[in-house]
Amino acid sequence: MERKVRVRFAPSPTGGMHLGGMRTVLYNYLFARQHNGSFVLRIEDTDRFRYVEGAEQYIKDCLKWCGLEPDEGVEQGGEYGPYRQSDRKALYQRYAEKLIAQGDAYYAFDTPEELAEMRKRVKSQGSGYDQHHRLEMKNSLTLSEDEVQKLIDAGAPYVVRFKMPEAESVYFKDLIRGEISFETNQLDDKVLLKKDGMPTYHLAVVVDDYLMEISHIFRGEEWLSSTPLHVLLWEKLGWKDALPDYAHLPLILKPNGKGKLSKRDGDKMGFPVYAMNWKDPKTGDLTEGFKERGFLPEAFVNMLALLGWNDGTEQEIFSLNELVEKFSIDRIHKGGAKFDYDRALWFNHNYIKDCPSSEFLSYFKALLEEKGISVEEEKILTILDLIKERCSLLPELWENSYYFFQRPGEWDVKGVKKKWDEEKSVFFKALLEEEWDQIAPFEEENIEKHIRGFAEKRGLKSGKMLLPLRVMLVGGKFGPSVFAIAEQLGKEEAKARMEIAKALFDED
């Protein structure tokens, strides 16, 4: 019974694109690619109260940034559209009616007050609307056909509820967790159609997954509890044979505390939770994303993939293609994972240091341009080669290289003062006056040869001269090889900096 692999990501356009959501996208994508299947993007916009303008485009942007674009969906189109649930409203109503006609669903006219009263009475923390209490309520099970028709004709608000079977066991197989079962007498009568005629998630997801011929459902573990309802719906609608395989993904948890990772946690602990910057159009609040924080999409995707999955070896760095090749559902971990930002940083660091500098060129050039600095590409590349291994985030590329492009604003005089003495002062004076102009070509290796040689000729340990030299050139105790720095600065600029700094060091 091999069938064509068709998977979908079905977000509701309500806000930022969470890490967990991105990982769901990734696993969907990997599975589709691996099986030459199709990856569908469906927008679940059935809740008009939570709908947020711009969120749909934003979701698409996030997928694009990660290179995980769908084959089919709102943007690409396809044969199974429309791909926006708000455009499929009539469809759901038709199936709801079918269920009612079969006796598997019913109209319910209870007001919110009546519902609240009932819940209080049965002391339920859930809907309380179940097989044990539905006969006490105002619905098409308790009202005569005439009464029901009259209410509907009079425009009385109503919802359609699923009539949960009485004493059945529902079994289904989860690809990650194995066999799972529920007893229907523990489940309640969920709303299928809301009073505005829109379906709830439960109805919509089943109808759409069937109509779109979805073969595998990858979704968060939070859906596990409602899966029996969905399975029952597939059965009652007569689609049992087409039931997709379920794979409920472990949740991504808060780093320290308890519960699901939320945007709040990121704000509190200073790390992003969303893939890309998200600006709430109502409040105007901006939430930083991994992209803007300075993550490379490849690193972000790699980190996500390893959050709950591994290939069984000790390999940790995977390209997208490798992931496509090696991904497997049975290697997905069952337990939730606490998110560790340090680990995310490590992945990014790894990618930055191993990535050819040319990959950062356009980013870096734009950054320099913004600062009004213009430098030849080749030089930028050389400098990036020198410093990228000490960067975990893209902005650190600048933080670790600014001194190549502009003179230090101040020098760490304190840092050298302890070791600064007459001997060194004399040495640098002589170096500048007697030796500096002799260094040609002015290249790393040759600079080193000259400076070390000059020191040794004067009976000094060359190593001791290098730290002061470094501070003179860059302003502090940091950076790559001091000779490489000198070369990039050029003979004149290096000399100028040395003179300024030396005067500062000599002052006291």
Place this chain on the structure above:
RNA sequence: GGCGGUAUCGUCUAGUGGCCUAGGACAGGGCCCUCUCACGGCUCAAACACGGGUUCGAUCCCCGUUACCGCUACCA
């Protein structure tokens, strides 16, 4: 509360009855390299939740307890 799920170092995890003296990675400590900071190399510390079974033998299988997570909306 009910229902469902999960349980290995601080964190992400490997492990599918003997290869385990429980492996790797992040973070942390130390050492080496060294002109600083990194990179790299070496190294230290660090875990099978608990109690019963099953078995010649349990991290691994079964049961219970505990803990944690999720669901329990006309939200998804």
